[in-house]
Amino acid sequence: MTPGRPVPPPLAKPILIDSSESPAATTLAAAFGATSADSGLVPLTVARRAPKEDDVEIAIEFCGLCHSDVHATRGEWRVPPYPLVPGHEIVGRVTRVGAAVQDFAPGDRVGVGCLVDSCRECESCLEGLEQYCERGNIGTYGAIDPRNGDSITQGGYSTSVVVDRRFVLRVPESLDPAAAAPLLCAGITTYSPLRYFDVEEGDSVGVVGLGGLGHMAVKIAKAMGADVTVFTTSESKFDAARGLGADHVVLSKDADAMEAANRSIDVIIDTVAAPHDLNPYFRTLRLDGALFQLGLPADDMPPVSPGLLIRRRLAYAGSLIGGIEETQEMLDFCAEHGVASDIEVVGADQLNEAYDRMVAGDVKYRFVLDTSTLQEPSERADA
């Protein structure tokens, strides 16, 4: 345990977050979340709505811990609405469905990713690109949910969740449910730009940074048949990169090694969320190559050299998670190719330590919360 961030004692009466429209019909879900920027994660109770016509109620089994969860709960991007239950890498089983739900039934293994709704009407939504909804997608936690009484969405560090069927994914039974959870964010976030760039057999893919996103990028690119180069600042990661399937590993601070990689890569997936100079990576790209930056540094990036972009018709691009249809495609692709995340399963009492270890980069490669370790609300109420 990191000094200065002790696990808080369980609250005698956990705070009840009502995210339902009609409290009478709600189900109480045990959860962990933040009550302020410096509260750490503490036990909470979430009132989930009774499934409406199009809703799917899910008993959550596992939820991945994403670095965004740390930023969000600690208020590092913006002040979120507290109390806040994070978690958008959710895998579980259907418990109940609304009257209009045909495609899911109790017992189905399902998942929920970063989105639980969108406007469903704009050009992006109509193209199945709900993540780019022009009116703003509805995130799985901390978002105002207009179709549910403007309640604030609460995420997957919780025993259950209720989500519109349009935003529920089928998780193939062949995937380990805990290792599949990070696919819902880390997986789709790296899969989507690789597909958008149309990566195929024999293409050369570079991956910058070997964390939660980076390790998924390596596995998925390999499964697509690419030749994969990992760029890392630390020689200590060479073996790990090769273990994940990387064909080449380049020490990015070694100018000679970077020069040797000149014009060798078709597309780079850059997962580093701290400011860093991209120009050495552009030099490794071939004609018409692209670098997709997926991480969002809090400070300015060093300037990109337009000359590098011009001389090889390169693109410096961004990409945001993926749409629902593409997320399903990714899950099916991962099942077909036996791809899942390398994980460390933690219990609720380890969440705060896990956050500190994520900040320190001390995880290979994703923590996943086993929600069976969350205290049942009924037990708490009796305490």
Place this chain on the structure above:
Amino acid sequence: MTPGRPVPPPLAKPILIDSSESPAATTLAAAFGATSADSGLVPLTVARRAPKEDDVEIAIEFCGLCHSDVHATRGEWRVPPYPLVPGHEIVGRVTRVGAAVQDFAPGDRVGVGCLVDSCRECESCLEGLEQYCERGNIGTYGAIDPRNGDSITQGGYSTSVVVDRRFVLRVPESLDPAAAAPLLCAGITTYSPLRYFDVEEGDSVGVVGLGGLGHMAVKIAKAMGADVTVFTTSESKFDAARGLGADHVVLSKDADAMEAANRSIDVIIDTVAAPHDLNPYFRTLRLDGALFQLGLPADDMPPVSPGLLIRRRLAYAGSLIGGIEETQEMLDFCAEHGVASDIEVVGADQLNEAYDRMVAGDVKYRFVLDTSTLQEPSERADA
């Protein structure tokens, strides 16, 4: 005439630049070029090689004045090999062809752009993307020409030039030869990214900067059927932009006008060669939009916000002139659509003044040298 940069007196014996392999068989061409970074443009004589098997000899009629010519002759990018005859927007008529030349005959109206050779073997060259030759393309002036005895190429401010048939373009007779000259650089440089982005009827194209490149971008995008928005820092350019065919003009320093243009553009052609903040332009792009930067500022650009790229899957891209096949396609397209440059024809004695006016942005929109005003070498030798 700008004070401090007087037209130099004609040299009694103009410097002879020998760009031929076998001086015995050369033709002497009258030319204007620089003998040092601060010489201004002075009369020179270039020895052009006798046409080899694959060569086309061209009597130059017109040559556009590109801003690169100013940078190159003044040594602002690098110290070029002096003496240097600039000019890569060349239009003229074929005078002689080599024995292996089937596709050109004396009298044909032809053009030469920024390239006179490339390795012809690398992947880029084999794809008709000679501008991206992996071994470095051979520029029309100031480049070492390995297939011609490592002589230094000399450009189009000259009465003639000899170029391999593979790098000679057909200029349709329906185009005014003087107004067609700038198509060989300004035209293809803007046409190529528009084609690469696959602009078609109804797409929305933004153009930043209304100079030589910008005005061609407006005309070509309109001819492609696009809805065109010009972004300018000066209200004084509104009428000119509309006169060129722009559907909308936005004052880029007007935050409200920029906000009103939010999410309205598919692709932006940015022709400004000074450092400027691109982030306000990214905000005007739609999902999957791209901004192509064509100008090459001497200093760092302000940092691009990765969040903007991520939230709409945007690309910040570069593009370099165009390949030979595409340049021919562009010339044919311009002939079909009646597109050419707005020009001001100048004589040799106005070149230095024209350079100063280009630096001051005082030209609508391209100067073109009438090479009939160049003194004949024979006249000079007699002087």
